[in-house]
Amino acid sequence: MNKFVKFGLPALTLALLGAGWWLGLAWAPPDREMGEVQRIMYVHVPLQWMAMMAMFINFVAAVTYLMRQSWKTDAMAEASAEVGLLFGTLGMITGSIWGRPTWGVYWSWDPRLTSEAILLVSYTGYLVLRRFVEDPEKRAVWSAVVAIIGAINLPIVWFSVRWWRSLHQVQSSPKTVDPQMVLPLRVSAFGMLALLILFMVHRYRIALAERKAEVALPEALPTDDPALRASHSSKVA
Amino acid sequence: MTSLTSLMLLAQVGSGRLQGGWGYVWACYGISVAAFVLYSASLWARRPRATDSKE
Numbered sequence: 234m235n236k237f238v239k240f241g242l243p244a245l246t247l248a249l250l251g252a253g254w255w256l257g258l259a260w261a262p263p264d265r266e267m268g269e270v271q272r273i274m275y276v277h278v279p280l281q282w283m284a285m286m287a288m289f290i291n292f293v294a295a296v297t298y299l300m301r302q303s304w305k306t307d308a309m310a311e312a313s314a315e316v317g318l319l320f321g322t323l324g325m326i327t328g329s330i331w332g333r334p335t336w337g338v339y340w341s342w343d344p345r346l347t348s349e350a351i352l353l354v355s356y357t358g359y360l361v362l363r364r365f366v367e368d369p370e371k372r373a374v375w376s377a378v379v380a381i382i383g384a385i386n387l388p389i390v391w392f393s394v395r396w397w398r399s400l401h402q403v404q405s406s407p408k409t410v411d412p413q414m415v416l417p418l419r420v421s422a423f424g425m426l427a428l429l430i431l432f433m434v435h436r437y438r439i440a441l442a443e444r445k446a447e448v449a450l451p452e453a454l455p456t457d458d459p460a461l462r463a464s465h466s467s468k469v470a
Numbered sequence: 471m472t473s474l475t476s477l478m479l480l481a482q483v484g485s486g487r488l489q490g491g492w493g494y495v496w497a498c499y500g501i502s503v504a505a506f507v508l509y510s511a512s513l514w515a516r517r518p519r520a521t522d523s524k525e
Contacts, residue, residue: 254499263487270491273498280502323505327498334491428506435513442518 238434246427253279253421261417273331275417279425280324287317287429288356288387295380298373304448307373308440309433310380311363316432318356320425325349336400344393345401352390355383369447 257275264271294310297303328346329339340346359379366372394403407415 258495258499266487268488268491270488270494272495276498276502319505319509323502326501330494330498330501334488334494432509432513435517438518439513439516 234438238431242427242431242434246424246431249420249424249427251424253417253419253424256417256420261413262411267335270331270334273327274414275421277324277327277331278418279422280320280327282422283425283429284317284321284324285387285391286426287313287320287433288352288384290433291317291356291359291380292384292387295377295384298377299381302370302373304369304373304441304444307369307377308437308444310373310377311360311440312433312436314356314359314380316429316436318353318360319432320429321349321353321356325353341400343400344397345390345399348386348390348393352383352386355379355386359383369444 254275257272261272261275263269291310291313294306294313298306298310325346332341333339359376362379363372363376366375394401410418
C-alpha cells in the first residue's frame with residue numbers, strides 16, 4: 234500500500250480533525266442565540282457535506298459502470314455507498330441531538346429531515362441489494378440502476394431547505410457567519426474530507442479484492458477486458 | 471401595520487441565549503468518534519489478506 238495512505242493520510246486526518254474540533258470547541262465564540270450548543274455545527278455540517286459527496290461519487294461510479302463496465306468502478310460504487318451511509322447516519326444523529334435543545338424535539342417531519350431519512354433508507358436498500366445478489370455482474374448492473382434512482386434524492390435533500398422554508402435553517406455562507414466560526418468549520422471539513430478519502434480507499438481495496446476473488450474462476454465470470462467480458466457474459470447466464 | 475405584525479411575531483420568538491448544553495455537544499462528538507473507531511476496526515477486520523491481495 235502507498236506509504237501516504239498508510240501513514241500520511243491518517244496523520245493528516247487526525248491533525249486536521251483535532252485542530253478543527255479544538256478550534257470549534259475552545260476557540261470559536263458561542264452563538265448569539267444557541268450558545269454553546271451551536272458548536273455541534275463543527276461535526277454535524279462536515280458529516281453531512283461528506284455524506285453528500287460520497288453519495289455523489291456513488292452516482293458517478295454507477296453511471297461510469299453502466300457506460301464502461303469495470304470491477305474498479307463497481308468497487309468504488311460499493312465503497313462510496315457504505316462510507317456515505319456511515320457519514321449520513323452520523324449526520325442525522327448529530328442533527329437530531331442538536332434539534333433537542335434548539336427545536337425542543339429530537340425529530341420532526343421537516344422536509345430536510347424527511348428527505349434525508351428517505352436518502353439513508355435508499356442507500357441501505359442499495360447495500361442490502363448488493364448482499365442479496367450473488368452473481369457479480371447482475372449485482373453490479375442492478376445496484377448501479379438503484380444508485381442512479383437513489384441519487385435523484387440528492388438535490389432534493391440539498392435544496393429542500395430553500396424550496397420548503399420550514400424548521401431546518403437554510404445553508405449559511407461565510408458572509409453571514411462570524412469569521413471565527415468559518416475557520417473551525419473549514420478546518421473540520423477538510424479533516425472530515427481526509428477521513429472520507431481514508432475510509433473510501435480502504436473500503437475500495439476490500440471491495441476490489443472481493444470482486445477479484447469472485448472472478449478468480451475466469452471461465453465462470455466476466456473480466457475487466459470488454460472483449461473477454463462479452464464472451465464470458467453469455468456463459469454466466 | 472406590517473411592522474406591528476412583525477414585532478408581535480418577534481415577541482413570540484423571544485430573545486436570549488440557550489444556557490448550558492455542553493452535554494449535547496459532547497454527545498455528538500463522542501458518538502461520531504466512537505462510530506469512526508468502530509468503522510475503522512471493521513475495515514481492519516475485513517482487510518484483504520495476503521493471499522487474496524494480488525492487486
